[in-house]
Amino acid sequence: MWRGPGTPTDSFYEVRPECTDVPKTKFRIKAGRTLSPRKWHATFSPEGFLDIGKTLSRIHRGGIHPTIRGEVWEFLLGCFDPKSTYAERDQIRERRRAQYNVLKEECHQIFSLIGSGKFVTAPIISEEGDPILDPIVLQQMGDGDGNNPDMVKETDQRIIQWKLTLHQIGLDVVRTDRTLIFYEKQENLSKLWDILAVYAWFDKDVGYCQGMSDLCSPMIILLDNEGDAFWCFQHLMRRLRGNFRCTDQSVGVETQLTNLASVTQVIDPKLHQHLETLGGGDYLFAFRMLMVLFRREFSFGDSLYLWEMMWALEYDPNLFLSYEDPDSSTEISEGSKAGGKAIYQCGKYEREYLKNAGRSNEPPLPISVFLVANVLKEKSPKLLAEARGLDDVVKILNDVTGNIDARKACTGALKLHKKYLKKAQAAKKV
Template sequence: MKQSKQNAKYVRTNSNDSFVVVGETNGEVGDRRLSKTYEVVNSKHLMSNEDQQSVIKPDFSPLTKDTLSKYFDIDGRVVQESKLRQSLFHGGCNEEIRRTVWSFIFGLYPMLSTTRERKDLDIENHYKYHALKRRWQSYMGDYNEDNLSDSIDLSTLNMQDYMSADLPTCDVHTVTQDNLHSTFKDMARTYAWKKTMDSAPFSWYRVIEKDLPRTDLDHAYFKDDSNIHLDRMKNILATFGFFHPNVGYVQGMNDILTRFLIVLDSEVDAYWCFAKYMERIENDFDETGMVEKMVLVQKLLKELEPNLYSHMVNCHVEDLIFCHRWLLVSFKREFDYDESIRYFEMVQSQYLELDSPVAVSAQDDQFRLEVMNDKGKLRSTAAHIAETKYTFEVFVCVAIIMLKRQQFLACTEASDVFQVACNIRGTLCLQDVHAKAYNLFFKYCKKSVSEQYYRGNGNIFLNTLTKIFKWK
């Protein structure tokens, strides 16, 4: 008989090296009675001692229009970038200002650009994008899904013909000279002509058309009978793929792009924000890059919750492969749409990373505490304390695993673990996940400092500060 959630329990064995999980924590794993013994790596982590400690609950309120206006000067420059990123990190932003905020966070506009400069930049971006799109479309004109060959003859269109081709007119109005648009058109054609283009898109071009009909079909934005938004998605993904031949198109990019297209509601703006974002994280779409990211999740879970990681090993999922989708599309399917958008902008604010001033300050505080308590002495004099490759999204992965600790501990084999991971959607509260990841982040900052110490004689405080924090 299936045990109820209240009857699920964890029982210590007589051994100091293991304990047994008995029963179920929910109905997701199955109807059988579960019993699993696994190694206790650290007795401090036998139960959820994390929950018994004081937990910091960070602010969680969206950035408002009134607050955002305080970060700009009279000419339209963002003069309080750190405040903007901090506010965005602690709760995202209201929908009415999301388009503006994303334009800065994702690099469409430089933070210190003026309102007038951004109008000129809008014109430049418009013609550059359409010049890029026209170039690959010109080459693909004689190709379709049935006759797409292994490569495209890039000599089929000479530069003179291309430079005379017209581009759609930009409707942005400025107070500058009338010939500004003509100048930007010429510059854009030259820019696009000089860009390296993939001459063998056969490996990824067909996949775009297969993926698009399956992308966010339940969202109102893509229910237009004219399919204009799907056409825009195809144009953006193909343009990016042709002019980023080292990446091309990989499944998952379509899921990322929908966020930019829905929020910005502009093919041109969505392309540039998407392209800049992808250029920053493109290694994650490479097999080697994603494996490295998964290894970081493994290492962090093993360090912060060794018993739970030991259980994953016994379930034969020590690679934590179920986190792959979480990281690839940035938890798009684990939260509902509104919360997934907020999560995305919170993490991409890049406010809280291990090389950020906030993390350095936390490490510094712990450093001082260690010295004041016992004249600590470093185990090593490494140039840095924390593993800065642990991006905040890695902490989010570990936070979710730890929030679902009981469900995972009730698993006895890999299929159980994957079932729990797949059933997470709709069960997560973004605020809880954010608070958990936030606390894990600072726990790691402090832990990374404390572990450098052993209790002994000698005070090398000043020398160590100089080496680690590069203070004089």
């Protein structure tokens, strides 16, 4: 039963008792505001059609109850069409699980630790394709004599590149959400490693990059089935994989950093000028916030609340149409989505874009850009008064960790977005 100002959600994502410096979750389950299991199930018709518009407004009011988070996220991320029936979704789910099992078996055939409940944290191969007979690797593989069929010279460049990432995935897995009791279990760590290893094989262009483990971890915790967690992560990556595209010349997230600079220049020209003077005009200090969607700036529970608020605000009913081919790892550009959407089924941020900027055919900026812009605006007086170098900027921004209210941040981002659109349109008329 819900009482008082709301039930805290930390009990759903228990922290190890020795981790005393973890920020407390501000998100509270509130009767009448949070999307409850009862309200969620009542939103479906007898056949299984979902009234997505009603669902989005409730998520925006008070987030999602932790017990149904995983299944709601599957809709928010476009895994399922709200206009599908229960039977159709069952078929899609079974097909996707089978596809994941095929992918996983393919990876297992190349490296037998995939799916074994174990993982590696030391390199297993050189860039030339020679096996590295490291005692740590042999121990992790449970192989004392080194006669493992995995330990052979590789000549296939794609296999070499994939095997080169496996120990990095392992190192990141043991660092990800290590304060949570959930990851005290070896089976949960290996599940995270398996999904990220399979994704690295599946996504030929991007493979694996640091930061992906932070994005994948909640999927493992919220969805019991490994195949479901994989596809939910894959749908999230369809939105974000551009952030991870790195070449010798540029970092994938640079586009968003450039957008952030443009927004700040319009919203707070004084701050933008100050940051440029300090040598921070590239806004690289905001890299992490945009790369892993504020996972490090919030407690675990609050970051999940922030994500679902963002996805509900940005929701486009044509998401499923865009993501219908689960074999594809290509991101969908916002401008290429199918038309004919009912505006009341869109999230509030998407509606604002359609009303104000949709005529220009320019793709909307992700709401995450305005969330960071809102953090900068909140810290603007302090940055202007105290920042005398980039180290000061980083220090002042690090102070926000554990101190941001997700709901207020989203409200602030929406206001900034409105203000930015007005100013940008006024500038065009001049």
